[in-house]
Amino acid sequence: MPAPIQQWSEGILLVEATNDPEFSDVMDALRDRVESGGESCHVVVDMQKADRLGSTNITQLLNLRQLLKRQERRLILCQIPSEVQGVMDVTGLDKILELAPEVSVALSSLQLGSK
Numbered sequence: 457m458p459a460p461i462q463q464w465s466e467g468i469l470l471v472e473a474t475n476d477p478e479f480s481d482v483m484d485a486l487r488d489r490v491e492s493g494g495e496s497c498h499v500v501v502d503m504q505k506a507d508r509l510g511s512t513n514i515t516q517l518l519n520l521r522q523l524l525k526r527q528e529r530r531l532i533l534c535q536i537p538s539e540v541q542g543v544m545d546v547t548g549l550d551k552i553l554e555l556a557p558e559v560s561v562a563l564s565s566l567q568l569g570s571k
Contacts, residue, residue: 461486468566469497470559473506476513483516487523496527500562504535509543521553530554532562 460482464470471486473479486499499520506513521531534556536544544550556562 461489463497464500464563465567467497468563469499470563471499471501473501473503475506475508476510479506479513480516483513483520487516487520490520490523490527496529498530498566499524499532500556500559500566501531501533502535502559503533503537503540507537507539509540514543514547514549517549517553530566532556532565534559534562 460472460474460478462470462472469486469489471482473482490497490499501517517531517533524531532554535558536555541550544553544555556565
């Protein structure tokens with residue numbers, strides 16, 4: 457089983473999200489890693505295996521986005537299941553968080569420096 461947080465390349469972390477409680481644990485570990493200041497990385501979160509998104513998860517994502525933004529880094533969510541996309545649409549998160557259809561699109565966007 458691959459680690460949920462992987463160093464994809466220098467400056468980019470790739471995170472595999474699942475459902476709670478694992479989702480919360482992974483987001484906490486990711487926040488700790490980013491806050492430690494040892495490295496400043498963009499973060500791509502593959503949401504493919506997460507079929508739910510609760511209020512705690514939403515708060516974690518928004519806090520991570522804010523932390524990364526202060527470091528001039530990006531958070532991109534990708535491969536979002538329809539159930540989770542529905543929550544994002546209703547809450548307006550689709551307007552706040554950066555989304556990509558696939559991991560490869562998110563990674564290419566970061567490598568090319570585009571938004």
